[in-house]
Amino acid sequence: MTERVDDIVEVCLLAGKLMLESGGETYRVEDTMVRIAASFGVSRSHSYVTPTGIMFSVEGTNVTRFIRISERSTDLSKVALVNHISRRISSGELSLDEARNELERVQQQPLGYPLWQQTAAAAGASACFASLLGGMNHFLPSLLSGGMAFWCFEMMHRLVKIRFFAEFFAAFVAGGIVLLMERTGLVRDVGNMMIGSVMPLVPGLAITNAVRDLMAGHLIAGLSRGAEAFLTAFAIGTGIAFILSIR
């Protein structure tokens, strides 16, 4: 039995780790782990999740495990996949080994969309927002500045592992491109273009997760995600302020 409990805990931790690393809400991770354990017959288990670590313990045994989460990315389709697997486990469709195989397959999956597609999407989204705020003549210039900002963010994030600096740098680049275009007389309405270009950097997931975690009563997770969202907003604001001050 003890060996089996070890295996169950292993599967629970794998599911929790995948979800947390891909940007799932903390309460969803806790809930998923306890549910998976319960459907394999471990009815009394406890999980405690923060955005940077998972603790999982089975009551009445010595099994307690801890894993540290250091890398987080945004891949909501993985959250959806793990969620789906957990539903199938709960309905008794998957055995323990099958569940582990399915989860490992999700783990090895590459990121949902390649970088060029994401950059193109960011460029398009920036252009749409700038046109929404200021009119259709903002479309083409924002395509350039928004796309460049997102690409610079990704490149800077790979180079320097400090997320907030990468966000600052990307906002700086976006503002710089818009400023150059203003100097050469291509655009006049700097404000709406800058807003549109930094839109892809806005911490939408952090805001959503912070609110949903706070609602579920996870005060620590909610506050730390809120701090993440605030710092990101601050980094973007500083980048734009830098550009405005040299304008």
Added chain:
Amino acid sequence: MMIVELLLSFVASSLFGVIFNIPKRLLPHSGFVGMSGWAMYMAAARSGMDGVAATFAAAFFVAFVSNGFARRYRTPATIFIVSGIIPLVPGGTAFEAMRHVVMNDYNAAISLAAKAFMISGAIAMGLIFSEVVNQLVKRRP
């Protein structure tokens, strides 16, 4: 003009889905959620509602539609909410606040920042109220 705006918000929100890596088949849905949020915001703002109240109404509506999709497709509601609330983020107000900081006009900057903060709070409250409705609906047999 209205149709162009709706189309732009639809495209923008579904493209945000790509940035957040949501499943391909759900991209149109996230676009629809973003579009309905923007439409709600515009309708409220143009009927003379305050920006904070309009944002609250729109965020409520976004989360309401998202929860509906989440039940229908058996997937986390977050997938639809994240790209849906992006158009509501007070980018313009925050930008103006930053501009005034740079001009050393702190009085104007603080009042604008307070407004941006209130709008962010309205997004959060909209999500919370919608979740309450969702739980009440779920509980009913």
